[in-house]
Amino acid sequence: MxxxxxxxxxxxxxxVVLPGDLLLLPAHYDEDAEGERLRLSAGxxxxxxxxxxxxxxRSGAGLLVTKCGLLRHRPGGGGAxxxxxxxxxxxxxxxxxxxxxxxxxxxxxxxxxxxGSEPASLSYLAFEGATKRNRPNVQVGDLIYGQFVVAxxxxxxxxxxxxxxxRSSGMGIIGQDGFLFKVSLGLIRxxxxxxxxxxxxxxxxxxxxxxxGMNGRIWVKAKTVQQTLIIVNILEACEYMTAEQRxxxxxxxxxx
Amino acid sequence: GVxxxxxxxxxxxxxxxxxxGVLHPRTAISLVLQVLSDAGSLLSCCxxxxxxxxxxxxxxxxxxxxxxxxxxxxxxTILLDPTARQEQEARAILTFAIASxxxxxxxxxxxxxxSVEEMQQCLAAxxxxxxxxxxxxxxxxxxxxxxx
Numbered sequence: 506m507x508x509x510x511x512x513x514x515x516x517x518x519x520x521v522v523l524p525g526d527l528l529l530l531p532a533h534y535d536e537d538a539e540g541e542r543l544r545l546s547a548g549x550x551x552x553x554x555x556x557x558x559x560x561x562x563r564s565g566a567g568l569l570v571t572k573c574g575l576l577r578h579r580p581g582g583g584g585a586x587x588x589x590x591x592x593x594x595x596x597x598x599x600x601x602x603x604x605x606x607x608x609x610x611x612x613x614x615x616x617x618x619x620x621g622s623e624p625a626s627l628s629y630l631a632f633e634g635a636t637k638r639n640r641p642n643v644q645v646g647d648l649i650y651g652q653f654v655v656a657x658x659x660x661x662x663x664x665x666x667x668x669x670x671x672r673s674s675g676m677g678i679i680g681q682d683g684f685l686f687k688v689s690l691g692l693i694r695x696x697x698x699x700x701x702x703x704x705x706x707x708x709x710x711x712x713x714x715x716x717x718g719m720n721g722r723i724w725v726k727a728k729t730v731q732q733t734l735i736i737v738n739i740l741e742a743c744e745y746m747t748a749e750q751r752x753x754x755x756x757x758x759x760x761x
Numbered sequence: 762g763v764x765x766x767x768x769x770x771x772x773x774x775x776x777x778x779x780x781x782g783v784l785h786p787r788t789a790i791s792l793v794l795q796v797l798s799d800a801g802s803l804l805s806c807c808x809x810x811x812x813x814x815x816x817x818x819x820x821x822x823x824x825x826x827x828x829x830x831x832x833x834x835x836x837x838t839i840l841l842d843p844t845a846r847q848e849q850e851a852r853a854i855l856t857f858a859i860a861s862x863x864x865x866x867x868x869x870x871x872x873x874x875x876s877v878e879e880m881q882q883c884l885a886a887x888x889x890x891x892x893x894x895x896x897x898x899x900x901x902x903x904x905x906x907x908x909x
Contacts, residue, residue, distance in 0.1 A: 521903045523895075524779075524816070525824035525861040560821075562781075571781060571821040573902050591905075592819030622788045658786055745908070 511567050514586055518578045522588060526570040530555065558587025591691040595620040595720035597656035602676070604685070604718030605664060607647045615643055620687075620720040623661050627651060631665035633673035641678065648679040648724060650716055679716060683726030684733050690721050692744045703743055706755055707736060768804055772811055775858045775868045781821040790820065801845040802830040804856045804870070809894060816902070825861040827894035829887035830854060833875050839883055841890050855883045859891040 511527035522528075557563055560572035570576075574590030595603075597619060605617030605625060615627045627649065632641040643649070655663040666676040696703060696717055704715070713727035713736055723740060727733040735758060743751060776792065792814060794807050808828025815822060832843035832851035840847055848854055853873030860867050866884065875883075 521899065521906050523825060523861070523899055523902060524822035562821075569823070571823065572819055573816050575906055590819055594818060622785070658784055747908075 514568065514576070515578070517576045518586075520576060521573065522570045522576045523573045524571050527564070528561075528568040528570065528576075528586070530567055554583050556583065556585035558585055560588025560590055561586060589691075589694075591689055593687075593689045593721065595690060597621045597625065597653055597662040598719075599653050599656045601656070601719040602650065602652045603664070603720040604679070604716060604722040604724060605649045605651065605720075606685075607643055607645050607649060610643070610645065615649075617649060617664060619662065619664075620722070621662065625653070625662040625664045627664045627666070631667055632677060633667050633671065643678060648685060649677070650679055650718065651676050679724055680726075683714070683724050684737055685722060685724045686737055686741065687721050688723060688741060689744060690719070692740075693717055693719060693721060693723070696723075696740075702748070703740070703751065706751070707739065710755060710759055711736065768807065771804065771858075771868055771870055772807060775808060775826055776811060776815065778867050779822050779824050779826055779860065780815065781823055784821050799845070801848050802842050802856075804828060805830040805842075805858075808856075808858050813898065813901070816898070823862075825895060825898060826858050826867055827861075827891050827898075828856060828858050829890050829894070830856045831883040831887055833873070833879055833883065837879070839879075839886050841886060853879075855880065855887075857884060857887045859888055861891075861895050864888040864891060 511529040514528040514530055517526075517528065557568055560570060560574060561568045562571055563569075568586060570588060572588050572590045572592075574588040577587055577589050579585045597603075603619050605619045605627070607615050608618050608624060609616040613629055615629065616624045617627055619625045629635060629640055629643070630637075631651075635641050649664075649666065651664040651666040652668075653662055654665050655661075666673060668674050668676075695701065697719075707713070711727050711732045713725055713732070716724040718724075725733055725736050725740070727736055739751075739754065739758075742754070746754070772792070772794075780790070782790075792811055794810060796803065796807075805828030808826065812826050816825070830842060831854070832840040832847050833853040833855070834840060834847075834850070835852050840851070843851060843854070851873065853871060853875040855869065855871045855875070857866055858868035859865070869884075871880070
């Protein structure tokens with residue numbers, strides 16, 4: 506498929522795109538209509554600006570694909586295009602909830618390894634109910650579930666364990682025991698989708714606690730060590746199993 | 762040795778031309794290639810492997826690239842992807858790195874001597890052959906994402 510001149514973006518939604526492919530946008534997203542355009546009649550063109558998501562860059566008349574993957578489109582609110590790609594290495598993004606491992610305490614700030622190119626910093630005041638007198642009990646080697654407030658390519662990433670209203674909403678230090686392991690980012694996104702089948706099927710097997718970090722890290726804790734390891738093995742294998750194979754594996758386990 | 766160093770330099774220049782390093786400042790990106798078996802056309806094999814590795818790792822690329830080797834035989838015929846035997850008998854060996862956007866040449870290296878016209882002919886043949894390699898990339902990626 507010769508794509509030197511570019512192909513229409515809508516034609517490629519749901520298909521594999523490779524870096525270097527040029528996507529042409531429909532005519533009503535013209536570059537010269539930066540501001541509001543007066544419409545004399547109620548046009549069918551959607552309002553709002555087009556969002557260019559991960560894996561795409563604006564270039565001239567269209568979008569240049571920079572990562573390989575499946576092209577996705579969301580029609581609401583002006584529309585958004587992005588590339589759904591499989592990756593193992595995490596790049597910090599603002600607002601992502603991740604699991605970090607404390608590697609050092611430097612004065613008032615903890616250094617966390619989040620799997621990116623730089624360690625993230627977490628202030629001791631960024632916990633719910635923390636004051637200068639009431640410090641959180643964080644040791645080196647602890648697991649922390651938090652979100653990024655600052656994460657761009659120019660600055661060191663910063664995390665917090667409270668949301669904008671000051672409540673922890675599930676974030677903070679992850680408790681004792683349990684098992685932490687790493688999977689690819691695509692699997693995490695699949696597990697985080699609403700009504701994920703894998704999680705529903707697993708919850709019928711044993712009760713367990715699960716924390717999913719967008720940096721590819723998963724923490725699992727079940728009643729016994731053996732149950733925990735079974736769940737870990739299933740989650741790791743889920744990436745390469747089809748739905749039928751997974752149902753067979755789970756049926757075998759619940760039969761035992 | 763010196764030969765490995767020069768191959769590393771050529772690979773590095775090619776990768777730097779397509780990688781969007783702007784998105785990763787103050788970061789080292791290291792690419793490690795391990796030769797398992799060498800049956801000729803080693804440099805273009807390394808280029809293809811490097812491109813697939815960058816693609817698989819999810820690094821932002823402006824375009825794909827591939828490597829094509831041409832061997833100029835003593836009687837003037839052009840042979841693409843020569844084996845080690847054919848490389849030894851050839852008069853000149855030319856390796857080109859070709860980008861997927863408009864088949865631009867990113868890197869060209871020659872061993873032996875050839876005339877300018879012969880080099881142009883080899884370049885044209887390499888650009889045509891590059892399409893086959895890019896189609897292979899597309900098919901591999903398609904196969905990988907068909908399992909999701």
